[in-house]
Amino acid sequence: LLTDLPLAPRDPIIGLTEAFVADPRETKVNLGVGVYTDENGRVPLLRCVEQADERVVDGTRPWSYLPIDGLPAYRSAVAGLVFGDELAHERVAVVQGVGGTGGLKIAADLVHQTTPDARVLISDPSWENHRAIFTRAGLTVDSYPYYDSQTRSVDVDGMLDALRAAEAGTVVVLHACCHNPTGYDLTPQQWEQVRDVVVERGLVPLLDMAYQGFAHGIEEDGAAVRLFARTGVAMLVATSFSKSFSLYGERVGALSVVCADPDEAARVQSQLKVIIRTTYSNPPSHGALVVSTVLGDAELRQTWEDELGSMRERIRAMRTRLRDGLAAAIPGADVEHFVVQNGMFSYTGLSAEQMRALREEHGVYGLDSGRICVAALDERNLPTVIEAVAAVW
Ligand code: PLP
Numbered sequence: 001l002l003t004d005l006p007l008a009p010r011d012p013i014i015g016l017t018e019a020f021v022a023d024p025r026e027t028k029v030n031l032g033v034g035v036y037t038d039e040n041g042r043v044p045l046l047r048c049v050e051q052a053d054e055r056v057v058d059g060t061r062p063w064s065y066l067p068i069d070g071l072p073a074y075r076s077a078v079a080g081l082v083f084g085d086e087l088a089h090e091r092v093a094v095v096q097g098v099g100g101t102g103g104l105k106i107a108a109d110l111v112h113q114t115t116p117d118a119r120v121l122i123s124d125p126s127w128e129n130h131r132a133i134f135t136r137a138g139l140t141v142d143s144y145p146y147y148d149s150q151t152r153s154v155d156v157d158g159m160l161d162a163l164r165a166a167e168a169g170t171v172v173v174l175h176a177c178c179h180n181p182t183g184y185d186l187t188p189q190q191w192e193q194v195r196d197v198v199v200e201r202g203l204v205p206l207l208d209m210a211y212q213g214f215a216h217g218i219e220e221d222g223a224a225v226r227l228f229a230r231t232g233v234a235m236l237v238a239t240s241f242s243k244s245f246s247l248y249g250e251r252v253g254a255l256s257v258v259c260a261d262p263d264e265a266a267r268v269q270s271q272l273k274v275i276i277r278t279t280y281s282n283p284p285s286h287g288a289l290v291v292s293t294v295l296g297d298a299e300l301r302q303t304w305e306d307e308l309g310s311m312r313e314r315i316r317a318m319r320t321r322l323r324d325g326l327a328a329a330i331p332g333a334d335v336e337h338f339v340v341q342n343g344m345f346s347y348t349g350l351s352a353e354q355m356r357a358l359r360e361e362h363g364v365y366g367l368d369s370g371r372i373c374v375a376a377l378d379e380r381n382l383p384t385v386i387e388a389v390a391a392v393w
């Protein structure tokens with residue numbers, strides 16, 4: 001059974017954290033994995049989560065099984081957050097997911113079930129796991145142009161051309177906001193252009209929403225999802241609360257599928273339940289209870305919005321400090337892109353070789369693609385990072 005099984009490659013991002021942990025240097029900085037840390041370098045426990053958690057622990061022991069498709073209150077809270085009153089929620093099949101990754105995997109299995117020959121287009125570049133998840137589900141994955149390193153911006157013409165050339169039924173994976181890994185998002189006008197081509201060509205949009213609230217705000221960051229929801233075409237939305245609730249290890253996410261009518265939504269919901277039942281039977285309860293408690297309580301929800309706003313503003317402040325520090329350290333260098341990008345990640349523009357030098361000579365860990373996690377910058381590590389980046393520039 002296992003004799004000829006080869007050793008699988010490590011996850012490049014998680015593997016980097018392992019190398020970081022093994023590095024003995026005291027001044028080392030981990031800008032590899034996409035995790036938000038606060039001004040003290042710690043993953044925050046949000047106050048809204050702490051307070052909801054107390055209620056959950058007080059009120060719900062012992063732990064029974066959740067329904068296959070998840071906690072009903074959580075599912076409605078997700079529908080409210082993702083779609084607002086843009087469409088009738090009876091038209092949407094929503095299931096709890098094991099993180100955003102779980103939502104994507106359920107989506108991939110559903111697409112494979114309905115259209116085994118479907119092609120999936122992901123952005124070039126994209127989160128590594130996109131290609132892996134859809135490929136493993138048996139689908140063919142290709143990419144559309146997204147990032148133009150010459151102009152340090154989105155190659156929207158290349159993207160639109162690729163979408164125009166795609167066959168009807170092709171699934172197009174779009175980062176709803178805070179593109180991972182580049183940090184470059186579409187403008188509202190560009191989103192409208194993408195929407196028009198997707199609708200005209202009969203493509204299936206799958207919006208991956210892992211960073212709602214990290215670019216401009218909860219409402220603002222949901223605009224692309226609502227833009228597509230208004231068109232009436234079938235669409236899929238994967239949601240992750242890992243970052244926005246700082247609940248990484250609780251694995252809280254969802255998949256929403258917008259259908260033509262309530263009857264179709266009921267059929268989709270039933271098929272999603274079969275996929276879940278045969279994958280992990282039913283989802284874990286604790287994180288979803290915490291999130292639905294926060295979203296269902298006006299006061300806790302306000303606390304969440306404030307805390308999410310603080311995370312967003314701290315990231316923006318770190319981007320500005322990085323830009324200013326690099327501009328001072330490298331006279332004449334164009335470093336504006338650090339403040340143009342959104343979210344937790346920044347494509348620095350550094351080459352793989354420069355990123356290796358950052359790691360080996362300076363103990364600053366980012367990905368070979370040039371991606372760093374700016375949400376892990378703080379006042380203590382900024383001087384080290386600025387000095388190191390300036391040295392390899
Ligand atoms: N989608 C994107 C674009 C991501 O960056 C991530 C990051 O972790 C995910 C999905 C998965 O989120 P989760 O950790 O909730 O599975």
Ligand code: TYF
Pocket residue numbers: 011013014032033034035127129180
């Ligand atoms: O891109 C990132 O760093 C985050 C975290 O297999 C992550 O999305 C990275 C790799 C992975 C799972 C999550």
